[in-house]
Amino acid sequence: MNLRSLVVKITLAVVYLVLAVWAYGAGKGYPLYIDNTDLSKPTMLSVVIDGKSPVRVREGAYTEIMVKGARKHTISLVLPSGAEYRETFRFPAGAQAAEIRVPELAPGSDPVVRPVLPRQDR
Amino acid sequence: MRNVKSFVADNIVTLIFLTITIIAIPFSGLSGSYIISNLIDRFARSSFLVFALILPIMAGMGINFAMVLGATAGQIGLIFAVDHNIMGTEGLILATLVGIPLSVGLGWFSGQVLNRARGREMVTGFILGYFMDGIYQFFGLYIMGWLIPIRTAQVMQIDGGGVRNTLALESVRGGLDKIVSLKVGPFSIPVVTFAVIAVLCLFIIWFRRTKLGQDMRAIGQEQGISHAAGINVDRTRILAIVISTVLACIGQIIYLQNLGNMFTYTSQRQAGYYAAAAILVGGATVSKASIKNVFIGVFLVHALYITTPLAGKALFKSAMVGQYMSDFINYGIIASALVLHAWKNKRAADLARAGLRMSAEAQAAAGGVA
Amino acid sequence: MSTGTRLLSLRGISKEFYGNVVLEDISFDLDRGQIIGLVGENGAGKTTLMRILFGMPVIAETGGFNGTIELDGQPVAFKTPFDALDAGIGMVHQEFSLIPGFSTTENIALNRESLKTNFACDIFGKRMSVLDRVTMRERAVKAIHTLGVKLDPDMLVSEMPVGHKQFTEIAREIDRKNVKLLVLDEPTAVLTETEAEVLLSSMRALAAQGISIIFISHRLHEITKVADKIVVLRDGKIVKDVPVAGVSVQDIAAWMVGRDVKTKAAHLSVCKDSVYLNVEHLWVDMPGETVRDVSFQVMEGEIFGIGGLAGQGKLGIANGVMGLFPAGGQVTVGGQDVILNNPHAALNSDIAFVSEDRRGVGLLLDESLEWNIAFTAMQAKRQHLIPVLGGLFSVRDEKSMKALALEYIESLEIRCTGPRQRAKELSGGNQQKICLAKAFALKPKLLFVSEPTRGIDVGAKAIVLETLRAYNRDYGMTIVMISSELEELRSICHRVAIVDEGKIAGILPPTADVAQFGLLMSGLGAGKNGDAA
Ligand SMILES: Nc1ncnc2c1ncn2[C@@H]1O[C@H](COP(=O)(O)OP(=O)(O)OP(=O)(O)O)[C@@H](O)[C@H]1O
């Protein structure tokens, strides 16, 4: 009984910690910058990440969207014409923030996600 | 006749506020569906907080105004989650996991203090809340940003000193409510939030049937006799406060995830006033409370909050009057319930002093403990 | 019934409270399965001796005691009552220790509940176990059965008549697994004679199972009936320690008091012709003492007795008139209607009431004796107060309070160190005398007294009755006295009514034959009303 209770207590403590670590990892928000500054093909678009509510990105804009967790995400672009492109990408390991250039999201090409370096390194 | 009289005497607070609501509804000019959808939202948001008050009442410690300490712990958890940029449901889980150990510690501390202030638990709890405010402000304004670095600009005061007065909780907003949201006609129902509340109800029902629950009921009635029977009265009282504080912590997190922003240094205090008012309006006394009291109280108080400002405005042609109404409700209820309680206690003492034994009914009317 | 093996020996126990010696060199032995009758006057030190045995904290707080206690041949010194309980000693105190809002079962199993463990126990300890109410109820039913009484295991204590509370307490002690010794401090004081009979036979049954009992009572015939040996205390010393065989009640009384106890011949006042209290078709819903339909008249200046068996409703009458239980019917006092169901109304109309349930409720235990006596008079009649600032405030008139207290200390022979002693430091019997003094101090026109001599020793009993008689004679006070002791009623009443099944079975003069009273009580004399005086 005493041993059993000790085991249960330790298990519980471990579960508590694991849950905390998991929540920290899985819930951590990372800024993803959408770079729409390439004015050779100006378009306005809506960006939807992981099925969340769409974010509108104007032509020539550089917008920050928070994504939850350093894992695989889906990103989809909805053009004003109604055409929609859906791609998956993986957040670069170890990066605090990342950047996607809209032209590189064009259909056919794999999205290129670049880590963004912390400010003080510039 | 006697029964009607004692029913009115027992439920006087509830009846008064029910009457005010019924009068206020037509004057407010609000539609039924507006009121209902608001009620659903507010019910999900705030009933958890009110449940935090049941156990200390059961243990004879009155309304645990020191639940403010638990709410503070919940806010610290949220500040942590937001500052570390933990989003959504995970953010709420993390805030809870951070808040629980804090609230256990704070609950243990207030239990100790309240044990040293027997018979004056409520006013002591009140003061304890203010004392905690001081520590919390010191923590939020000086320790944070100095010993504990603030990572996120949105959390920091504009001048860089400590945590902001108003903190946006956008990143965790709806982290519970929006997991599953059911649309029924014009109303949307936060299913998971209601499930959490249901689980809490079951917990309370179960808890009453445990040995600890039975001991709390016993010490709530007769501390001396319970002590003589070998119940560790002090420890039981501390446990009641600890559980209450932890529930207040979780309740405050649920409350704030629904609102989506928090007044860092005052929200916890509002939670305390609100919960006390709600449970008293629901017909609880400082010595007797049930789940039913919580439900009735939460509905009634929010019906008042929704309708009276507009009704006040329509009646007195002044928006200010409407605003005063909600303050009046909060403080008025607490004050009147406490006065009524003191009156009933005095009456009970008078009867006892006259050397008389009261009938069971009279004892119930006096709120259990004579 | 003794098996010959020694269970308990007390050797040279002495105890003083701040220089006031209350026990001196007490030694006696107790065998397994033996019942000791411990008797002595109010304040002789019986309760104090039992508190020492039981390790009650008051003893250590007031300087401890001298002497040794041996249990099963081993010297023991209990620091707390819990040690005593663990060693197998159960005690039923003179004051109740029940939780009012709990049922019989919950009280019997208080802090010894049957539990079902579950997962949460592994994390938070065994207090998270759920109560096993079915087993608890079985245990309660079993303990109640052992006692041989009728108790509803689901009734709330707050709704119980006093006798049931007492049985609940005893059942709680029996429910313990290892109980070897039961200490019963005046368990029968709150019981009616029939209830007491039941208790006595259950004590015999417990003794037959090998449980030893120390039994304290002021009803000496109970002692002679149930005890194996008798220990008499007088002023803190043992004056007799003899087997009970051949000892008569008169012998015991003489040993206790140290002088002859004689009751003076009745010298009654002559009551007036006018009706003072008129009760018509009264019903009272008092649990266990239901009054169905009672009508009677009491003359001005009369002492009217109400007797009858337990549970027939005699206690309900006074409680109903005083507004303590739901009641209906017509009650007039001195021509004025009494509003029923309202305790204040009764108090304001110059009626005083000494309830049969006096333990704890009647006294402010932390206050001084003089204050307790004067309090009600101060509240109800604004006596013993000095107006200040033209009557805006009033302060207690210490002098007149003290005089009042001294008067009663003397007339009722209250054993105390002075009027300033706190009520809780008095012995049980002396506390009850204060309850009486409190009501007397009101000098009401009409006094209801319920069981006035309960818990009061043989010597003091006569004094209490004499005082009642004197108030009746000197102040023309009309008295309604309710008692289960027929002899007591017959010795001072002008007329005695017997209540049976919630109705008055008949009213007899005190000179009537005992057999006639017996017939009325057993329900056989119905319809044959004796001539009302
Ligand atoms: N806590 C106390 N402080 C001071 N004196 C006390 C205290 N408790 C009891 N006494 C005194 O000790 C004496 C013996 O009291 P005790 O209660 O033992 O009497 P008793 O024999 O049980 O009488 P009764 O038959 O009236 O119950 C009394 O004179 C009482 O005033």
Ligand SMILES: [Mg+2]
């Ligand atoms: Mg005693």
